[in-house]
Amino acid sequence: MSGFRSLAGQLMLWITATITLLWLVAVGFGAFVMHDEFGEIFDSALQETAERLVPLVADDLQRRDDLTMPRRIEAARAPSEEEYLTYQVRDAAGRVLLHSHTAAAEAFNAPLDVGFWQGETGRIYTAATPDGTIFVQVQDSAAERREAMVEGSLALLLPVLLIVPVTIAAVWFVVRRVLSPVETLRAAIGEKDGGNLAAIAAADLPLELKPILRSVNLLLARLRAVLAAEREFTANSAHELRTPIAGVLAQTQLLLSELRDAPTRPRAQQIEASLQKLARLTEKLLQLARAEAGIGVAETTFDVADVVRVVVTDFQCASQDPARIRLQSDLAGPALREGTADAFAIVLRNLIENALLHGRAGEPVEILVSETGNVRIRNAAARLSEAELAAVRKRFSRGKSLAPGSGLGLSIAERLLAQMRASLVLTSPIPGRVDGFEAEIVFPAAG
Incomplete structure (x- = not known):
């Protein structure tokens, strides 16, 4: 997950996730619309089929005398071919007079009312003759509707599986290209340390980054000025402190040469030792101050x-x-x-x-x-x-x-x-x- 902590990684993640989510929403909306449209198409087919069968069936039944047993209409297609629509012809009492070769001899569990009816196994449309004595019920399969819906949704979803990786590659290319000036500026700033305080060269940066470059260069200039001032101060301080200490030590040594046998000579020797210790400590403290001021930092x-x-x-x-x-x-x-x-x-x-x-x-x-x-x-x-x-x-x-x-x-x-x-x-x-x-x-x- 460390890659997502960078600006480029976060942009890639969010842009890819947003595009993918939008595609999925579009697929879902398309599937919803497609469900309604498929329902209208299937219902239209049911109604059209039933209404066309009514006059044909009525004419056929008028020529027949034996209507005591349901008559099965033999299929004109091969047995292996799937039949999407099945129908039954029923009289006003609900008896099945005719039915397609795949339909059951038992009557559909649908009322003899003109219009659509939704059953467990499929949707049924009922049409009737003008005198209301003959009813034609056409049913399509609920499984077929679901299959059509699933295949249609997959047809919308499968391109997303190709679009997502292509989108990731395109987003990666665009993000890397757009953020390359940011990476260049970051690398240039990262090179700056105590030994390199030179101004960053003005590169071909976008307008949004130029104020940052200008501010960084101003900060570097101030740092160089501060370090130069500290070095000058410590150098002057070193000179000003060494001179009086050396003078006092020299005067003490002269005093010792005059006090060869005097009883105060040991005390003068202690003063000389203390001054020498003070001189060494002062020298070290001045060196430390110069080190803290950054005298080792130089572009030479x-x-x-x-x-x-x-x-x-x-x-x-x-x-x-x-x-x-x-x-x-x-x-x-x-x-x-x-x-x-x-x-x-x-x-x-x-x-x-x-x-x-x-x-x-x-x-x-x-x-x-x-x-x-x-x-x-x-x-x-x-x-x-x-x-x-x-x-x-x-x-x-x-x-x-x-x-x-x-x-x-x-x-x-x-x-x-x-x-x-x-x-x-x-x-x-x-x-x-x-x-x-x-x-x-x-x-x-x-x-």
């Missing part, structure tokens, strides 16, 4: 290999143990993907930072780029259960780790990857190993 592309190489180089340069970060790429050429390089760099930075913070100290962090452009970040760690893997995906959730952090890195990465039509797959243990943690960035197949 970036090269996965270039971004991975730049980010890994930055980490190696800032690390005290550059050899711990290992990059392996199986790409034979550029791997272009939808989105922005900035957003993908934020994803990589969060995942690599998590691997460095939560991986075993001294164990390498591997960044593997596959031939298809997918990126895997691996680090040595205790095996995580399914529940623990689900928990680390939640915002501000850090699992059992004691390493510093805000618990936002994976949330930011997942949000940005969703905007780039990619996904983040977390696995523990690493395939082929007994422990470890792997985060894989899976891009859709390149078109």
Whole structure:
């Protein structure tokens, strides 16, 4: 029944049902009219036959002297042929004087009154001589009338069995053709998501659909404007927040250099640690705000290999143990993907930072780029259960780790990857190993 939930399915169902119902009503009305017309035809035949027989029978009886026994009229047709009309000739006393070869010798159960009479086995018409001494009763078969009615009704009904499937096919063709612009517009709107907010091209749409297209394009334009405003705001906010925090941290560090042996130095060190924690949290919150603003949504592309190489180089340069970060790429050429390089760099930075913070100290962090452009970040760690893997995906959730952090890195990465039509797959243990943690960035197949 799912097909009938669509507009085309409902139109096909209702149009076909309506046409079929109208045909059946027409057949019923035709059968009703035909019943009356057949009744008039049969009655006319009965009356005509009886009235023609009256003078012939009267003349024949006047020539006969022996009328004590009913006389049977022998059939002139073959015995196998069906006789539709039977008749009896009766006198005023009701005795049967003559009867057709298929009629019974017993008198019809009909009164000797001129006119029609309806019996159980058929309809009878009685005609009489002018002096009222001879009566001719002609009967037709009720079964024959029913058979004629049934055959006539079937003759009207059988074409409907052919008309209904032809109607369904014609309705399907017409509905599909008429609704094709609706399907085109539906498909065009269905393609719009966070990564595709371009205006829909004006197609050859009927007048009823053009206002819908215009409204959708206006909505898309407003969405693009809102997203652009949010991105600009978060970018400015990031700059405005980083600057004062960095200034306060620098002043605190200068103060620490002056308080080498002062008793207040531990308190100044606590302030420095709190400011550094605040700076990291602020950075993550700004990244989250940028992710919520849709910085990954763009109609541009970036090269996965270039971004991975730049980010890994930055980490190696800032690390005290550059050899711990290992990059392996199986790409034979550029791997272009939808989105922005900035957003993908934020994803990589969060995942690599998590691997460095939560991986075993001294164990390498591997960044593997596959031939298809997918990126895997691996680090040595205790095996995580399914529940623990689900928990680390939640915002501000850090699992059992004691390493510093805000618990936002994976949330930011997942949000940005969703905007780039990619996904983040977390696995523990690493395939082929007994422990470890792997985060894989899976891009859709390149078109």
